[in-house]
Structures are given as C-alpha cells and as structure tokens.
Amino acid sequence: MKKMAKTMIIIASTLALIVISVVLFMALSPQFGGLPTQKQQLIYNQSPQHRDGKFANMGDVKMEMTGKKFWAMLKEQFNVHPNATPAQPPHPVSMDSTDLLRHNGDFRLFWFGHSSFLIQTNGKNILIDPMLGQSASPVPFIGVKRFNKKMPIEIEQLPLIDLVLISHDHYDHLDYQSIKRLKDKTEAFYTPLGVGAHLRAWGVDSMRITELDWWQHAQLDELSFTCTPAQHFSGRGKWFSDQASTLWCSWVIQTPEKKVFFSGDSGYGPHFKTIGEKYGPFDLALMECGQYNDLWKEIHMMPEETILAAQDIKARIVMPIHWGAFKLAMHDWLDPITRASAKANETGLPVITPRIGEGLLLNGEIPATTQWWDERRNEPIITANQ
Template sequence: MFIAIFSIIIVLVVLGALFINLSPEFGGTISDSQKEQFSKSEHYKDGVFENLGGVTMSMGFGDYVKGLKGFFGPQINTRPKGAVPINALDALELANYKGPARMVWFGHSTFLYQSYGRNILIDPMLGPVPAPHPLLGGKRFSEELPIAIEQLPQIDFVVLSHDHYDHLDYGSILKLKDKVQMFFTPLGVGAHLVEWGVAEDRIKEMDWWGETSFEGFSIKCVPAQHFSGRGLSDRGKTLWSGWVIKNDGANVFFSGDSGYGGHFTEIGEKYGPFDFAMLECGQYNKLWHEIHMMPKETAQAGVDVKAKVIMPIHWGAFKLAMHPWTDPVIRVSDKAKELNLPIVTPKIGEFIYLAEPTSNGGVWWKNVD
C-alpha cells in the first residue's frame, strides 16, 4: 500500500512539473537583460518588485489554515443560483461607433472603452476559467459573453494591470493579438505576450508614474498595492499597476487589483479629478486586506482619487473568495451613499456614457440571487 501511494505521489509530482514547464498558459520568463533594466526602477529590489512602503500580505501559517478552512467549509451564496443577465452587443454597432466616450463591462475587471472612433480593451480576461487549466478554477458565472472575441472591432490598444490569470488570459490574447495595434503593460508583463506571439514592437512596458501618448490618448501607469506571478516561482518578477487614460472625451482611472493605501490620494492629486473611476471591489478577505480592498475602502478610494463617479469592478464573474457574490456591490453602494459619492452598477454588456454615467440595470443582482 505504501509503495502504491508513494508511486501515485511521484506520478502526480512529475505530471505537475511537466505541466508547469510545458504549458503555454504560464507565459514567458524574464531575461537577464530585462532584470538589469528593471534594476533601475525604485520598486525593484533583490530580483522582485515591491509595493510602496514595502507592504506585503502578512499571513502566517495559522492564517493560511483559516483560509483553507474557508474554502473547504460551508459555501454560502458564493455563486449566483440563477443566470447572471447579459446584454448582448451588436458587432456592427460597435464597429461603426464614432460617438463620445462610453464603457461596456464584461464582468470582473474587463472593459471595452470606445471614444470617437477609438477602441480600447482593459484587462481583457474573456475566457471561461481564471486558471491555467479548467480543472484548477471555477467557471464564469455566465455561460456567454456580451459578444464573442472574434466579433469585437479592431482594437487600438490594450492596457493590462498585471499577470494574474483573472486579468491576463492566454486564450483571450491568442484570439485578440492580431486585431490589437498596441499593448501597454507594467514592467515585465510583456514577456508573456512575446511568448504568445505578440511582436515586441507592439508592446510598451511602463513603470509606475510613467507616461506616454498614443492615438490621441494620454496613458499613465500608476501604482497599485498587489503582487504578481503565474507559476510557483515567479512571484514579484513582473510589476502590477493601475492606469490613467485621458483624451478630449474623458479622464478615467482603472485601479487594477489593489489594497487600500496612500497611493490613491497621490494619484488623485497628480492626475485627478476623474470623470469615471473603475475601482476594485470583490474577491476580498480580511486575511489578505493588504492586496485587495474591502468595499468600504473602495468607496473611500473613489474620494481619494477625486472621482466624479465610481464603478465597482472585480466582481460579478468569478468566485475567487468566500464572501457572498453580491456582498461587494451591496456594501460599496451603501458606503458610497454615506460618502455622497455617485456610483453606477450596470449589467454586464450595458453601455455607460461617461458624459452622464447612469445605469438602467438598477439592482439587477436581486433578481438573480
């Protein structure tokens, strides 16, 4: 019996090692020349990137045990019981749109941003599972997307916040890469894109507070309080960030994944006020509050960055934590009301026009629960 169990363990270890080393899902690796380049960054020390102030997720062994108990314990409304409503998008209407700035949410942290004939994708995770293999992650809450990737219009540029699977999806990049003019990423994330067939001259990597312009847009890479990594040994090897995207149509802020910190105030003072702020709210736990905001902090971050209107993101598509799936939107809405901060909570696939951001969806999640 012992020999049989030991043999099974050895086989599983070998298969796991082969999967990690051979699967393209894990992306590229950072070269020595890139490491030398990164060493010029104030946020890069001893071969890894660090948060401002050296903030890390301070979980001890006991906290990990608590976390595991949560995942294997009772599951209370962590996924919707019914179908999440999806507004279908028309490919021809999207391709022909030349009007003022508007956003459409695909769930979680993915957006199509259209402004006067330009098309931008933000963290295009359009796959069914936020994991390197379908068996390693939970499925998307909705069976379909508002529109298939193949029917999206030509994309002027993509911005990526970091390399975690729920933000950077291998299958989505393969389907998108030939219709995207340029990719903007934090330092190091471009290595994954190159590994997946994107030409290096269509990738622009940026450090925090870096600024550039493209097709009439001003693009700024700004700090976030998080971490990175796609495998077992690459934590912190690439940078994570938020983004500021500005043109004549609007000034918008995308937080990426981030714990709450003073960087929001700094971003607001340097680049605000914002017409629209997409702020992480969901997949949180007190055990990892340093790297994911609690809903009350999300609303406060909206005040800090001087947002005219906020939208909670990082919820509504995947289960990555143990809170009830509607908890983020309910709690952040309550706090935003307390702070007198306008908030929109659209259905997936619903357009939000930034000149007057309102939602027709109301409290749509109440009809799903």
C-alpha cells in the same frame, strides 16, 4: 504478500505518473507565460519599485499569510459560504458587433464582468484586462469557472483593437487564451514592467508591446495612458519562483475631454490620494470591489474602502468592479456591490451598476443604470459546495 506488493507497485507507479505529469505541465504549458531576457531584467532592476530582486509596494506593504493567518485562511476554505455563487448566472446583454463598428463619438464603455472592459473613444477601441475566457486558472477544467458561460460577444466579433491595457499578470486579469485570440487583431499592448515577457512568449511581436514603470506614460494619438501605483502583488505560480517578478499597476486614461481611472487590483493605501493630487479629478473611477477578506486586506480593498479610494482620487462617479464573474473569495457574490453601494449612498458619491455587456456613454451626465443585482436577492441560496 505478492498481491500486496503488486498493489503497492501500482500505487507507487500511479503517484509517480501524477508527479511527472504535473512537472511536465508546469515546465511546458504556455499558460504560465515567459521570462524576461537578461537585457530586459537589467532595465527592471533600475526601477525604484525593484528591490532585492523583486518588485515591491510603496512602503514595502506585503500580504503575510503565515502562522495564525494561514490556518484561519485554510479553515475558511473548508467552511460553507452561503450564496458564494449565484443560483442562476447573470444574464449578459448581447453586444451588437455592427453597432461597435459604427460608433465614433463620445466615450463609451462595456463591462464584461470582473475587471474586463471595452472602451470606445476618439475613434479608438481599447480593451482593459481582457480576461474573456471561462476559467481564471492555468488548468481550465479544474479551475475557477466564470458564473456566466455565455459572453456578451465573442472575441472574433469584436472590432479591431487599437490597444490592450493590462494591470498585472494574475489569471483573472491576464488570460492566455484571450490573448492568443486577440493578438492578431490588436495593434498595441501597454503593460507594467515585466508583463511583456508573457505576451512575447505567446507570440505577440515585441514592437507592439510597451512596458511602463509607475508614473510613466505613453501616447496613442490624442489619448494618454499613465501607469500608476497599486498595492498588490504578481506571479503566475510557476514553481512560485516568479512571485513579484513583474510589476502591478493602475491606469489613468486621458482623452481631450475625459479622465478615467482604472484601479487594477489594490489594497487601500495612500497612493490613491497621490494619484488624485497628480491627475484628479476624474470623470469616472473603475474601482476594485470584490474577492476581499480581512486576512488579505493589504492587497484587496473592502467594499467601503472602494468608495473611500474613489473619493481620494477625486472621482465624480464610481463603478465598483472585480465582482460578478468569478468566486475567488469566500463572501456572498452580491456582497461587494451591496456594501459599496450603501457606502456610496452614505457619502453622496454617485455609483453606476451596468449589466454585463450593457453599453454606457460618458457624456457629462451620470449614466442611468438599474440595481439589477438587487433583484437577484430573491434567488434560492446556493452554497459554494453545491
């Protein structure tokens, strides 16, 4: 009996230690960001998107994950999904730091995988959703890992950044470690309402943060940036109390010569046509395509919808994004680009598929890219559990 009691005490102590560790981590870890001041919250409360204490989508569209949907999602998580991650990681093209310093011409962009970009235009360096870390999770050692360990360039090798654009506060778009490494070499941050609280908690000066509501815009010399709607949600998971406490968005980027649309994360909805009517046509649409499932299609587009959305905003060229870096859903890792490309070919909309790290010029011609992703189909199949 004494031996059993001792064992029970050890088990209980271990469980208590685990619980205390989790609580302390949730309470103290900077990964979760910050909260708005009372004054800032009063401003957020005046937003047309802020209802019943939370931000909301147009038409109050929500992702419902209850009842049958919940159990279906749980079942999918435990199923084996062939080719969910690549057998061999994508090989990024190395970016030349000296070349980045020399460029001062046409609109040029580099893709880091998923939804992260460096844009160079009109003498400015702009980063979009710079998730440049290795784990899309608040707990890096057990979280979702990036397919490729080597990045096209290290943050420290990037030129000085004039502006960071952020679409929402999820971990695969807003990365604590990336912001910490960027904050001292970045002039300004533009975010949707509420996201600035995270940046301030991480040491970014308030004077360098501009928070915008949908349809508001900010000017950086001759460049214009408009915060436009998306159909998604927000929250970094601290006690689940911060769900929908910050706004999510897409971005319209306008230079004197070019117009580019960045979708952020979004389900397919009527907001795309509205954006197209207000700001289209666009020279290029960087359009979400990946991490989808029928169970949550309200907040992530299916690949065919990616192309429909690009048509809705009147895009001349579309680049499918939000794939190629992380496994955040249960589909084949190449399924997004394969299906979106097939739909684009069917509709006649030009699609570009650059390699990670490859620089593209947007100079009036359709940038030439290869179907590098199609070559990967000859790899041995690897399952999500291998």
